[in-house]
Amino acid sequence: MSDMLAGTDRIFMKRRQVLLGGAALCVSQVAACAGPGKPYSGVDSLVRAAVKKGEAPGVVVAIGHDEKIVHRFVYGRRALVPTPEPLDWDTHFDMASLTKPTMTALAVMQLVERQKLQIDDRVSQYLPEFSVNGKGDITIRLLLTHYSGLPPDIPLNDPWSGKAEGSRRVLTSPLINPPGEKFVYSDINYIALGLLVEKLSGLSLDLYARLNILDPLGMTNSGYLPAVSLRPVIAPTQYDEQGVMLRGVVHDPTARRMGGAVGNAGLFSDAKDMSVYAQALLDRLKGRPSHFPLRQDTLKLMITPQQPAGKTELRGLGWDIDTHYSSPRGDVFSYHSFGHTGFTGTSLWIDPDSDSYVLILTNRVHPSGGHSVVQLRHDIATAAGRALGLSAPV
Numbered sequence: 001m002s003d004m005l006a007g008t009d010r011i012f013m014k015r016r017q018v019l020l021g022g023a024a025l026c027v028s029q030v031a032a033c034a035g036p037g038k039p040y041s042g043v044d045s046l047v048r049a050a051v052k053k054g055e056a057p058g059v060v061v062a063i064g065h066d067e068k069i070v071h072r073f074v075y076g077r078r079a080l081v082p083t084p085e086p087l088d089w090d091t092h093f094d095m096a097s098l099t100k101p102t103m104t105a106l107a108v109m110q111l112v113e114r115q116k117l118q119i120d121d122r123v124s125q126y127l128p129e130f131s132v133n134g135k136g137d138i139t140i141r142l143l144l145t146h147y148s149g150l151p152p153d154i155p156l157n158d159p160w161s162g163k164a165e166g167s168r169r170v171l172t173s174p175l176i177n178p179p180g181e182k183f184v185y186s187d188i189n190y191i192a193l194g195l196l197v198e199k200l201s202g203l204s205l206d207l208y209a210r211l212n213i214l215d216p217l218g219m220t221n222s223g224y225l226p227a228v229s230l231r232p233v234i235a236p237t238q239y240d241e242q243g244v245m246l247r248g249v250v251h252d253p254t255a256r257r258m259g260g261a262v263g264n265a266g267l268f269s270d271a272k273d274m275s276v277y278a279q280a281l282l283d284r285l286k287g288r289p290s291h292f293p294l295r296q297d298t299l300k301l302m303i304t305p306q307q308p309a310g311k312t313e314l315r316g317l318g319w320d321i322d323t324h325y326s327s328p329r330g331d332v333f334s335y336h337s338f339g340h341t342g343f344t345g346t347s348l349w350i351d352p353d354s355d356s357y358v359l360i361l362t363n364r365v366h367p368s369g370g371h372s373v374v375q376l377r378h379d380i381a382t383a384a385g386r387a388l389g390l391s392a393p394v
Contacts (some may be wrong), residue, residue: 105318196264330381
């Protein structure tokens with residue numbers, strides 16, 4: 001190991017200790033963190049009210065700013081049925097579609113850096129079966145930005161199962177719009193990207209992510225297909241079609257039918273690891289020492305508008321920037337900020353201009369679905385931004 005690399009590792013470990021140590025201090029003094037006159041008391045009040053109204057069983061919030069976690073709050077329960085369980089900072093959540101930007105899109109951009117592909121290559125160059133039904137000219141960029149013209153998902157109205165059948169349906173899917181014409185958020189896009197990563201790397205997507213993303217970042221509590229032994233610390237989601245409570249099994253029905261480790265969903269993680277991810281990403285953008293597994297110039301492509309020319313729904317390569325899904329930005333974070341949500345109730349919004357992020361983890365679908373945290377995400381981001389001294393987006 002070179003002296004420079006050793007020095008970088010020492011800085012990385014010190015920053016990680018600051019992140020985790022500061023967080024531990026706050027969780028041991030939750031009452032003090034949320035007390036009267038504290039700058040983030042508005043965030044905590046929003047969380048309490050949402051849980052009491054039944055919007056989610058419980059909520060974990062982490063707010064990062066200037067290279068550290070400045071506030072964390074844990075409130076409510078991990079599970080309501082069959083037995084109530086208290087929520088804690090170490091609870092693991094089904095990240096749902098946060099898998100898309102944090103794992104799948106990042107994996108694709110790593111392959112770009114390794115000159116395995118280019119984002120304006122046609123998908124059918126690598127997955128020839130994809131060319132049917134008018135999809136021959138769809139590019140990797142159009143998949144990454146959700147401008148491919150593909151429908152939101154493959155049909156689930158018949159009892160198919162297995163990765164092979166799911167992959168066949170993805171690759172042969174018809175279009176609902178001309179490619180490049182309209183933004184339509186589609187799981188098919190990211191399942192196809194996951195297949196592309198597997199084809200070019202020769203690894204399953206879960207193993208690729210472990211070796212190339214999770215391990216380099218030190219995200220030891222994260223991964224796909226969690227072991228049965230971890231289920232007690234995983235927040236359950238909801239009952240499946242057979243009436244079995246999903247716990248440690250991916251909630252997304254397409255991903256679940258395909259085995260649980262595909263491009264649109266499947267990652268399980270916790271607040272500690274996701275805070276490490278967000279901080280490493282910010283550090284790379286800011287030019288600070290970082291283990292984020294992508295060059296700064298490539299990362300900047302991911303978080304700036306990359307949609308077709310003239311389109312007003314702004315998407316990066318994996319990340320949401322300014323679309324009708326962007327409510328987690330709130331009212332005061334910068335228009336240069338970006339993020340993503342997960343159907344189960346997770347979200348991460350990152351603002352390079354203020355060197356900040358807001359992570360919200362819930363299992364809002366537990367136990368029977370039907371609850372929304374859309375407004376809560378918006379309101380927490382607004383309260384967090386104001387607590388950080390922000391007043392209006394620029």
